[in-house]
Amino acid sequence: MISAAVRTRFTTICILTPGVCILVVTVLILSGxxxxxxxxxxxxxxxxxxxxxxxxxxxxxxxxxxxxxxVKQTPTQKCTRIAASHPYKTITxxxxxxxxxxxxxxxxxxxVKIVTIEADLLLSKEPAKEKGKDLxxxxxAERFIEKDAPAVRKKAKELAAKGSLQxxxxxxxxIPENVKYSGYTGADYGALWxxxxxxxxxxxxxxxxxxxCRANSIPARCLEGYICEESIxxxxxxxxxxxxxxxxxxxxxxxxxxxKFMQDQHNYIVMRIFRVSQGDPETDFHRLHFIGKGLKVTxx
Numbered sequence: 001m002i003s004a005a006v007r008t009r010f011t012t013i014c015i016l017t018p019g020v021c022i023l024v025v026t027v028l029i030l031s032g033x034x035x036x037x038x039x040x041x042x043x044x045x046x047x048x049x050x051x052x053x054x055x056x057x058x059x060x061x062x063x064x065x066x067x068x069x070x071v072k073q074t075p076t077q078k079c080t081r082i083a084a085s086h087p088y089k090t091i092t093x094x095x096x097x098x099x100x101x102x103x104x105x106x107x108x109x110x111x112v113k114i115v116t117i118e119a120d121l122l123l124s125k126e127p128a129k130e131k132g133k134d135l136x137x138x139x140x141a142e143r144f145i146e147k148d149a150p151a152v153r154k155k156a157k158e159l160a161a162k163g164s165l166q167x168x169x170x171x172x173x174x175i176p177e178n179v180k181y182s183g184y185t186g187a188d189y190g191a192l193w194x195x196x197x198x199x200x201x202x203x204x205x206x207x208x209x210x211x212x213c214r215a216n217s218i219p220a221r222c223l224e225g226y227i228c229e230e231s232i233x234x235x236x237x238x239x240x241x242x243x244x245x246x247x248x249x250x251x252x253x254x255x256x257x258x259x260k261f262m263q264d265q266h267n268y269i270v271m272r273i274f275r276v277s278q279g280d281p282e283t284d285f286h287r288l289h290f291i292g293k294g295l296k297v298t299x300x
Contacts, residue, residue, distance in 0.1 A: 041078075041122040042266055046070070046226070048234035049085075049116040049300045052107075056294025060107040063292035066091075066285070068271040069098040070119050070225070075127035075251050076265050081120040086113070095273040107292060114300075123266040129249035138219035138246065144190035144207045145222070147214040151195055156215035164218045168245045168254060168261075171212045175205055175256040202257040203241040209256050210243050219246035220254075224286065225271035227258075236299040239287055242268065 050067065054060055070079040084100065091099040102115055141148045159174055161167045180199040191211035194204035206222050213220035226238045242255040253265040290297045
């Protein structure tokens with residue numbers, strides 16, 4: 001028996017072909033808020049691959065390759081499926097990041113392997129609100145987010161506005177207007193370096209935004225992944241870093257390097273949420289990590 005909360009919609013379509021009328025009846029059953037949200041979810045399919053090559057003339061024993069899969073659940077993202085061309089095991093850390101580990105007992109000399117990964121996601125334009133979440137960790141100083149440094153605190157005070165939302169907006173506007181975008185550097189320098197040198201790539205913009213927010217008592221966190229407006233095959237140059245700040249019960253996107261503030265959050269596919277207690281060699285890496293003398297790994 002269908003409860004009163006369930007609404008049933010009948011759609012009738014008549015398709016005419018020479019001498020034939022085909023009647024198609026589609027029944028949609030919608031039940032409650034959950035189905036309404038599912039109906040409004042944006043479906044996205046991504047694929048990405050890596051070339052693993054043994055550049056040495058010897059077999060590599062116990063070679064290992066790790067990379068990130070999309071985070072299973074964020075306020076705007078749900079990963080519903082992951083598939084890969086090779087067997088793997090999944091490592092999940094405290095932040096909810098999922099690392100795919102590919103093990104090769106023997107990797108022959110000069111051999112080449114292509115590892116391909118696919119994922120299906122449901123994305124939402126509005127972030128889900130969280131109740132009773134302890135955000136204390138996202139107010140603390142940590143590696144690369146030196147929110148207690150005197151220079152950071154001074155600048156944070158200068159950028160403070162009326163209310164946390166306006167303060168976060170002020171910070172997001174100030175960074176790209178006063179910190180020169182250096183292009184991809186490949187290394188982490190942190191918020192204090194970006195502020196003192198007035199330069200950096202998207203990673204330093206991200207760290208600086210988080211540090212200035214935390215110095216103003218606004219919870220903020222750092223993320224990595226890709227901006228995808230459609231289903232796509234990911235490429236190395238698409239890899240990106242941005243931040244989120246907590247406002248009105250939800251995490252809101254702030255991407256200073258692209259001058260985005262609370263805009264298009266459904267296009268940001270999260271592959272990694274930075275852990276507050278970083279420094280764990282098992283999961284503390286950007287994009288990829290591998291073990292094996294002579295092994296080279298590149299994203300295609």
